Amino acid sequence: MKQKVQEAMAEITRGASEFIGADYIASLVGRYYTTGERFVVKAGFDPTAPDLHLGHTVLIQKLAVFQRYGGDVKFLIGDFTATIGDPSGKSETRKQLSAQEVQNNAQTYKEQVFKILDPKYTEICFNSKWINALGVGGLVDLTSKFSVARMLERDDFEKRYQQNRPISIIEFMYPLLQGYDSVALGCDIELGGNDQKFNLLVGRTLQRAYGLNKEQSVLTVPLLEGLDGVNKMSKSLGNYIGVTEKPNAMYAKILSISDDLMWKYYELLSSKTIGEIEEYKRGVANGVLHPKAVKEELALEITARYHSLDLAQNAKKEFDEVFQGDATPSEAPQMAFQKGIWICELLKLANLCSSTSQARRDIQGGGLKINKQKIMDENYKFESGEYVIQIGKRKFIRAVIK
Known part of the structure; x- marks a missing residue:
C-alpha cells in the first residue's frame, strides 16, 4: 500500500507550486486505500465571466486527480463572493457584478465542469447558501476571528496601503468569506492558484477558530500563461482558449503557443504521465521528434477532451490544409x-x-x-x-x- 500512496502523491503533487500539509493528505489517501473512506477536497470559482478557459481547468483537472484517490469534490461556485470581486493581485478596488450576471455565468460553469469531473464524486455548491444564513450577527462574529494586521500582511493589500491607494472594507471580507467556505464544507483540502495562497491559509485559521477538529491542507498550482506567453490566461486580455471554443479554433490556438510554453501546458493540462512527457522532451532535445509534432499531440488531446477525437482530427486536417496549403477556414466569419x-x-x-x-x-x-x-x-x-x-x-x- 505504501507504494500505491507514493504513486498517488506523485500525481497529486505534479505541477504544484506549493503543498502545505502533504503528510495529512498522504494519510487520507492511505485511509482510502485501507478502508474506502473518502475525504473532502474543494476549489472555488467565482463566476465573473460566462465561460471557463484552459487556465481554470488546471485546477479542475487536479480535482479530477483527487477523485481517483478518494476525494469527494466540492466544486464551489462563489455566487456570493463574486458580487464582491476577489482583490488578489489587484491594484485597485474590484468592480462588483450584479446578482443576475453571477447567476447567468454560474449556469455555464455547471454545464462545463463535467467535461472533466466525475459526477459521481462531485457536488456543485453555491456559497450564498451558508453566507446568507450567517446574518449580520454571524458576519460580525466572523470579522472577530481575524485581525487587520494579519489582513495587511497580504502582499497586494500591503502595497496599496503603503501607496495610499484605497482598500474598501468589503475587500477585507473576501478572504474571510472564502475561508468560511472551508468551515461550512468541512474541507480536508483546498486547491487554488498560487495567487490565492493567503486566502487558502485563512481557511485553515478559521477552521481552528470555529473549533473544527481538522486543518485543511493547501495545494497551489501555477497560473497558466495565455497565448501571449506572458500574462495569465484571461478573457479580458484576449489571450485565452475557452473550453467551449469550436474545435478548429481550439486546435489552432493550442498550436500557436511557443515551443517553450508547450511543456508547461503538457505538465498542467495533459493526462499523459510524467514519464511520457519526459520521453517527449528527450525526443525533442536529441532531434528525434520535431516540436511541432509534439505540439500537435497536445492539441489533439485537449481538443478531443472537450469535443471528440473525430472532431479533433478534422480540426487537424483543416489546419494543415489552411496553414500548410492555401485554403480558407470553413468557419471564417x-x-x-x-x-x-x-x-x-x-x-x-x-x-x-x-x-x-x-x-x-x-x-x-x-x-x-x-x-x-x-x-x-x-x-x-x-x-x-x-x-x-x-x-x-x-x-x-x-x-x-x-
Missing part, C-alpha cells in the same frame, strides 16, 4: 460592408487589426492577402463583390461589399 470602404477601416471594424494604424503596419509588412493575393496598397478601397480577407496566418473573414 462573414461580414457586410459598403462599397468604397477603405481597407484599413475594414480591418479595424472586422477586428482583424486593433486600429487603422496597426492595419497600415500589417499591410506595409506584407501581412495582408485579398482573395489569396498579397496586397501592399494601404489606400486600397473595395468595389462591390465578395472577398476573402486574410491578415497574418490565422485571421480570416469573408467580406461582402454592397
